[in-house]
Amino acid sequence: MMLSFVVRRVGLGVVVLAAATTAVFAIFYVAPPDVARALAGRQATPETVALVEKRLGLDRPIWQQYLSFVWHALHGDLGYDYYHQVPVGTIVLEALPATLSLVVGASILWLLIGVVSGVVSAARHRTVTDRLLTGLALVFYSMPTFLLGLLLLFFLSYRLSVAGIPIFPAGSYVPLTEDPANWLRHLLLPWLTLALVLAAPYTRLTRAAMLDVMGQDYIRTARSKGLRKRHVVYRHALRNALNPVTTQLGIDVGQLIGGVVVTETVFSIDGLGKTAIDAIVQQDLPVIAGIVLFASTAVIAANILVDVAYAFLDPRVRLH
Amino acid sequence: MREWVEPSGPWRMVWKQLRRDWVAVGAAVVILAIVGLAVCAPLVAQVTRHGVDTQYRTTGLTADGLPRPPSREFWLGTDDLGRDVLVRIAYGARTSLLVGVAATGMAVAIGLVAGLVAGYFGGAVDTVVARLVDLVLSLPFLLFAIALVSVTGPGLAIVIVVIGAFSWASVARIVRGLVLSIREREYVEAARALGASSWRILRVAVLPNVAGPVLVYTTLLIPTVIVAEATLSFLGLGAPPPTPTWGAMLNEAVHYYQVAWWYVVFPGAALLVTTLAFNLLGDGIRDAVAGADR
Numbered sequence: 001m002m003l004s005f006v007v008r009r010v011g012l013g014v015v016v017l018a019a020a021t022t023a024v025f026a027i028f029y030v031a032p033p034d035v036a037r038a039l040a041g042r043q044a045t046p047e048t049v050a051l052v053e054k055r056l057g058l059d060r061p062i063w064q065q066y067l068s069f070v071w072h073a074l075h076g077d078l079g080y081d082y083y084h085q086v087p088v089g090t091i092v093l094e095a096l097p098a099t100l101s102l103v104v105g106a107s108i109l110w111l112l113i114g115v116v117s118g119v120v121s122a123a124r125h126r127t128v129t130d131r132l133l134t135g136l137a138l139v140f141y142s143m144p145t146f147l148l149g150l151l152l153l154f155f156l157s158y159r160l161s162v163a164g165i166p167i168f169p170a171g172s173y174v175p176l177t178e179d180p181a182n183w184l185r186h187l188l189l190p191w192l193t194l195a196l197v198l199a200a201p202y203t204r205l206t207r208a209a210m211l212d213v214m215g216q217d218y219i220r221t222a223r224s225k226g227l228r229k230r231h232v233v234y235r236h237a238l239r240n241a242l243n244p245v246t247t248q249l250g251i252d253v254g255q256l257i258g259g260v261v262v263t264e265t266v267f268s269i270d271g272l273g274k275t276a277i278d279a280i281v282q283q284d285l286p287v288i289a290g291i292v293l294f295a296s297t298a299v300i301a302a303n304i305l306v307d308v309a310y311a312f313l314d315p316r317v318r319l320h
Numbered sequence: 321m322r323e324w325v326e327p328s329g330p331w332r333m334v335w336k337q338l339r340r341d342w343v344a345v346g347a348a349v350v351i352l353a354i355v356g357l358a359v360c361a362p363l364v365a366q367v368t369r370h371g372v373d374t375q376y377r378t379t380g381l382t383a384d385g386l387p388r389p390p391s392r393e394f395w396l397g398t399d400d401l402g403r404d405v406l407v408r409i410a411y412g413a414r415t416s417l418l419v420g421v422a423a424t425g426m427a428v429a430i431g432l433v434a435g436l437v438a439g440y441f442g443g444a445v446d447t448v449v450a451r452l453v454d455l456v457l458s459l460p461f462l463l464f465a466i467a468l469v470s471v472t473g474p475g476l477a478i479v480i481v482v483i484g485a486f487s488w489a490s491v492a493r494i495v496r497g498l499v500l501s502i503r504e505r506e507y508v509e510a511a512r513a514l515g516a517s518s519w520r521i522l523r524v525a526v527l528p529n530v531a532g533p534v535l536v537y538t539t540l541l542i543p544t545v546i547v548a549e550a551t552l553s554f555l556g557l558g559a560p561p562p563t564p565t566w567g568a569m570l571n572e573a574v575h576y577y578q579v580a581w582w583y584v585v586f587p588g589a590a591l592l593v594t595t596l597a598f599n600l601l602g603d604g605i606r607d608a609v610a611g612a613d614r
Contacts, residue, residue: 016458023459027467138603142595144547146554147588150570154577154584251457258462262551266574276463277555280470288470292463299460 005311013304020296025069028289029062078290083282088290091275095291098173099271101183102190102260109195110256111202115245118206122241123233125211133203141200145259149193149266156189171267190267194259198252205248209241243314250306254299334532337608344604350597354590358413365411368395370404372411373562377402387580397582400572405582409590411564416594419480419549420542426484427545428538431491436522436530438492439499449492456489462551469557476559483548487541494537498530532609539602543595550591566591 044052060068072079078088121133140148157168168189174182213219214237222232261273268274272291279287338344357364365372380388380402390397396406438449465482472478502508508525516524552558553567561568569587577584 012454016455019455020459023464024467027464027471138599139592139596142543142547142599143592144550144554144567144595146551146567146570147591150574150577150584150588154581158578254458254460257460258551261462261466262555265555276466280466280557283470285470288467292467295463296460300458303458 002311006308009304009307009311013300017297017300020300021070021073021293022066024289024293024296025066028285029065029069073293078293079286081279081284081287083284088286091287092272092290092294095270095272095275097175098269099260099264099273101173101176101187102194102263102269102271103256105187105191106194106198106259106263107256109191110198111249113195114199114202115206115242117199117203119210119233119238119241121203121207122210122214123229130207134207137200137203139200140196141204143197143200145193145197145262146266148197149190149263152189152193153266171269173269173271190263190269193266194256194263198256198259201248201252202245206241206245209244210237213237213241243310246306246310246313250303250310253302253306257295257299330528330532333611334605334608337611338604341604341608344601344608347597347600347604350593351601354413354594354597355417357410358417361407361410361414365407368404368407370394370407372407372564373403375401375403380404387576387583389580390582396586397580399569399583400576400580405569405586408564408569409566409587412566412569412587413590413594415476415559415563415565416546416549416591419476419483420546423480423483423487423545423549424538424541426480427487427541428491428534430484430488431493432495432530432534434488434492435495436499436526439496440503440518440522440526446496449496453489453493453496456486457493459486461486461548465548465552466555466557469552474557474560476563479549479552479558482552483545487545491534491537491541494533495530498533499526502526502529536602536606536609539598539605543598543602546591546595546598 076089078092080087081091117133117137121130121137124130152168153170157170160167161170167185169186171190172186174186176183210233214233219232219237222236223229227236257273260271261277263269264271264273265277272295276288276291279285279291361372370376376394376398379393380398382388387400387402388394388398394404394406396404396409399405399408434449434453438446464486468482469478503526505525508521511521511525549558550565550567550570553565554571556568556571558565558567566587570584570591573580573583573587
């Protein structure tokens with residue numbers, strides 16, 4: 001049962017990935033009227049354009065181009081960046097540690113803040129704490145990621161530094177292997193930025209789910225048996241309230257990637273997102289295509305993992 | 321019957337509930353004020369006597385060429401090119417609201433039709449729509465927006481189309497789910513038994529029951545779209561300069577936040593107040609619709 005669910009889910013993921021690959025191909029190879037010129041950059045000479053055209057094999061029919069694009073992508077060959085002839089795969093691998101550091105830390109904070117504040121809010125329903133948390137969640141829910149990043153930079157990094165308390169640096173990335181303490185210090189604000197914006201809907205979601213579960217008969221039974229409220233909230237209610245939260249998680253992995261692009265740009269972290277944005281300025285299309293394809297694959301894979309984890313937690317899901 | 325009972329229609333009940341919710345009413349007033357600001361942007365330019373793209377290099381910049389703080393001449397200060405921040409915020413409201421309404425309208429129109437057709441007729445159409453919805457929802461929006469804009473070049477129209485093309489799926493999913501349950505109700509069956517056409521059933525029996533949730537979702541989609549536009553503009557993928565947009569202003573402000581707080585704070589506040597007001601109003605409408613159903 002579980003195995004057939006996993007197989008089906010992976011199959012669906014492959015279909016989505018194929019569609020994503022086709023979309024990327026369509027955007028970069030079919031949509032622009034003059035691909036070679038676009039790939040060669042805006043100031044390219046006609047000779048360069050002709051060269052690029054030949055190198056890309058653009059004289060071949062479109063389906064052949066597509067097959068070779070997919071074939072190369074399947075072998076991890078994402079092409080070469082236009083300016084330095086570095087393989088795009090290498091560029092992705094170099095940017096990956098920074099992005100991974102950002103994603104992993106922010107995700108932990110994101111879920112922790114989201115679920116804990118939601119549970120606290122529900123357990124103290126209609127108190128000042130509840131109102132405060134719900135209000136804050138709404139503010140962060142309405143806040144664009146880049147705005148929060150800028151505000152944190154201004155108040156926590158700049159203002160504190162001016163006041164002689166330079167706890168938070170103004171950005172950039174220090175590799176974990178080089179200097180773990182500085183790695184952490186540089187990532188604190190980016191983590192907070194990404195986590196707070198992502199956590200806000202989870203506060204609301206967890207709170208609503210908790211309140212829903214808390215109204216059910218088995219909770220009343222547990223309470224009337226004389227179990228302590230704390231025990232009922234955390235052991236009985238939370239377990240079931242987390243189901244809708246897990247469902248939402250799968251959808252939001254894509255959101256996370258969007259937030260990563262913005263956060264990296266604000267804090268000048270040289271990860272995948274900032275590399276892609278820089279590549280746009282330079283019109284380095286193979287780099288953008290490679291990163292988009294790579295990140296889409298990561299998102300789809302993460303989606304599968306979340307869904308499988310969910311099916312593991314809630315056996316009813318496997319039936320659908 | 322009508323002679324002694326004044327029928328209280330569902331929309332009137334929603335309106336009655338909503339009127340009593342002072343948070344929602346306050347949010348609506350704020351939204352009206354922002355719409356007013358956008359409409360009266362030329363008036364703001366006239367009162368301050370500052371053009372929206374005019375660079376006041378002598379009066380608007382310090383001797384070092386830095387932005388000037390708020391003053392009697394420039395109420396909300398100037399930007400790095402010596403332009404009036406207040407005037408640019410007023411014109412930026414136009415961009416945000418235009419994209420917010422246009423992209424949301426596009427998403428709701430497509431999503432509504434797709435959801436109605438898929439949910440009501442079922443079969444192959446439903447399968448195709450449902451798969452398409454799954455696909456769109458699992459693609460990372462911002463990455464594909466980046467990919468598209470990097471090829472087409474930045475522009476306001478492409479921003480609206482990209483956001484709309486990615487936002488319709490969630491509308492379609494909600495509508496489809498609602499229609500699936502509505503079409504099994506007795507009154508739909510009764511209408512069908514009486515020989516009503518599919519078109520008439522959709523219009524008379526299904527659509528009114530979908531309208532409430534769709535209105536709620538539309539109100540909540542507008543701030544999401546406004547944030548998406550601001551994010552694209554912030555990344556340099558929105559309307560090209562010198563079009564005034566809040567996101568683009570904040571993009572330029574990144575380099576000046578240490579010397580010009582007003583350059584970050586005012587456009588940021590405009591953006592946050594707008595999205596917050598729409599979210600509060602959306603929550604209010606949702607509660608009112610839920611209350612009217614009871």
